[in-house]
Amino acid sequence: MNNMVYNKIICFFLLIFLCSASFISCNKKLDIASYEIAPEAKHWESISDTKGGLLGIYGLLRSAMVGNNAHWIYGEVRMGDFQSTARQDLKAVVENDLKKSFPLIEDLSNWKRFYAVINAANLFIERAPEVIKTDSRYTRDNLAIDVSQARLIRAFTYFYMVRIWGDVPLITASFDNSEGFPKFKKTNATEVLQFAQNELMEATEYLPFQYGIDNQQYYGELAKTWKNILFNKSTAYAIMANIAAWQGKYIDVDAYTKFILDNVVSANLQYNGNLNTSDIGIDKLTGITGVFSNAYEPSQLFSISGSYTNLEASNTGHFEQLVLAAPFINKTQPDLYVSRDSITSIFQDLYDERFGFIASSGLYNEAYFKNIASLYPVFCKINIIKDGKFAEFGSNLIFTRLEEIVLLRAEALAAMGRTGESVVMLNRIKNMRKATPYSISMEPGRPLMDEIFKERRKELLGEGWRFYDLQRFYKLKSNPERLNQIASGEFLWPIAPVVIKNNSEITQNEYWK
Known part of the structure; x- marks a missing residue:
């Protein structure tokens, strides 16, 4: 056909x-x-x-x-780790200034x-x-x-x-x-x-x-x-x-x-890494044949296809449109970037394959970021592209994958007090990324729940989770200031005036009136 x-x-x-x-x-x-x-x-x-x-x-x-790029702007850009280089509309979203x-x-x-x-x-x-x-x-x-x-x-x-x-x-x-x-x-x-x-x-x-x-x-x-x-x-x-x-x-x-x-096994699911930390590395997650590509063989929990193989690749509707720049595409700087200070704050484990040092060379691992020394590091974790000149992207939107579910399970187990089982789930992901395993007895200053959400921040960066994870974290930590923000509706999105105009039964969300 x-x-x-x-x-x-x-x-x-x-x-x-x-x-x-x-x-x-x-x-x-x-x-x-x-x-x-x-x-x-x-x-x-x-x-x-x-x-x-x-x-x-x-x-x-x-x-x-x-x-x-709604999925990423709703969940990743708003009050998250990404900053806008020049676009004022993106800057407004980052700063939650949605009345602009x-x-x-x-x-x-x-x-x-x-x-x-x-x-x-x-x-x-x-x-x-x-x-x-x-x-x-x-x-x-x-x-x-x-x-x-x-x-x-x-x-x-x-x-x-x-x-x-x-x-x-x-x-x-x-x-x-x-x-x-x-x-x-x-x-x-x-x-x-x-x-x-x-x-x-x-x-x-x-x-x-x-x-x-x-x-x-x-x-x-x-x-x-x-x-x-x-x-x-x-x-x-x-x-x-x-x-x-x-x-x-x-x-x-x-x-x-x-x-x-x-x-x-029944669902043909597979982790995007190696649970035994052997020779299969970060490329299962970030590579051209990794999870965001249709070349990836196992099934995904929830994938919206946008691949070259299905003739769905385009220059819009992919996170690469906002975050890639030279040397990947013919663009001097990305629309969105994660600052060097944020990168080094998020990724503090020197052995982490997502961003850490390569022991043999002493250089930074570039699985997640390129041009780390520049003013605008390029986020390249999601990078399915054939021709940088035309900037046609072929990545799939992955709403959730096995690693997200493992970390969600770790969160649930920790919330229910089953800390030993929770640590096993958390370390399942850390081991895949060759990061230092977590131990409650060895880390008294690092609460387990905090560590789980830090791991979600690293593992799921760029996938549309950050803004929603923060809200769950604030509730779990019972942060009064943040709970007041949630209760006031500050973290909701305003309803478009045209929606209210066309439906007299709809009123604006209280915070945005």
């Missing part, structure tokens, strides 16, 4: 849900059968319609997360693109059952798996929005975007998250660990086609673990993370 056909189908779904098609790249592996654009009533008659509808939801999710009138801030304040995902999922859940009546190839097993994916994506999208805006409208039925956004009031964030957890738990019953294995094709394709594209049972548990951690429900985090780690 050629790219023109795929574009036609994706554009159809984007037009239905008023989401800009400019953010969607082609994915040749998602080989959707051709059909002509027709009224909505005609689009739920065959198995090709369900395939197009399902993949359309994935496309909309990708658009929502990578458009304007910049197109970037206005765009990221608008939740419309996330409701496009939710509306597409709602529509699929409502209409996909009709196909069983008209196409014998579409079985009840197919329907159960497909609807479970739609429910998973909808649940994740609500969790994602709650972290950004707090209370948001909970909409569980499709609506016609041509008539404008329906007049829904905001729903309490706790209720929204409970809905998401319930949806995910029910979806896990039907979701497989892998699609298309044991010669059981899924939409005519085997496992290799769907790897790192479709969400599975482990994805659902990873999202549930993060929702539970966000709510401070660490008993649930313990259960969910244990399930993931007990089923790494």
Whole structure:
């Protein structure tokens, strides 16, 4: 199937849900059968319609997360370790000055693109059952798996929005975007998250660990086609673990993370390093064949594909766009950088492969940073690029991976007082990076929980976690000043004026009025 056909189908779904098609790249592996654009009533008659509808939801999710580099600006740039070299809009985000009138801030304040995902999922859940009546190839097993994916994506999208805006409208039925956004009031964030957890738990019953294995094709394709594209049972548990951690429900985090780690073989998951600290080094994480590349063979817990192999590479919607510069691309300085002082403060272990000294040469390890002696060190951990002249990037957005889950489990175990088990989890990651293991008896001045979050800061740098990790850490440490900031809504994102204008039931988040 050629790219023109795929574009036609994706554009159809984007037009239905008023989401800009400019953010969607082609994915040749998602080989959707051709059909002509027709009224909505005609689009739920065959198995090709369900395939197009399902993949359309994935496309909309990708658009929502990578458009304007949203995922990284929400979670990594805001009040994080990165600083802006010259861009004033990025500087405003770093400083949490979100009342500034910049197109970037206005765009990221608008939740419309996330409701496009939710509306597409709602529509699929409502209409996909009709196909069983008209196409014998579409079985009840197919329907159960497909609807479970739609429910998973909808649940994740609500969790994602709650972290950004707090209370948001909970909409569980499709609506016609041509008539404008329906007049829904905001729903309490706790209720929204409970809905998401319930949806995910029910979806896990039907979701497989892998699609298309044991010669059981899924939409005519085997496992290799769907790897790192479709969400599975482990994805659902990873999202549930993060929702539970966000709510401070660490008993649930313990259960969910244990399930993931007990089923790494079934899900074809692999650590991005070597647990035995042998000859496999940091390249499993940062290299051109590492976790951010489609050349990486094992499956990922939650990956949004943006690879060269799927013809999805572009010069936007990748963190490299903001952080790379010479010698990687034809750009004198990056838009964002981590200062030398911050780097040396974050990475204090001389043996750490992510950033430390190479014993044989006495030079800095450049797995994470290049040009460390310059005014603007270049963050190169995520660096999937073919041609620096044209700056076309091919990295996948990894929302969560096995190492994040291990550290989340360490956090939960520490919060529950199971310190010995927590240290084992923490040192699992340290050992992979050849960092000095942590010992409670040897480190009385370094509290275990502090050390876990320091490790998350190092391991997950540039992946969109920092701002949210800080909020969980402040709650665990019961920091009065920070707790007041959280309670006041200072850490929420303002709601775009256009959203409030179009929906009289919505009011601005209190802190940003």
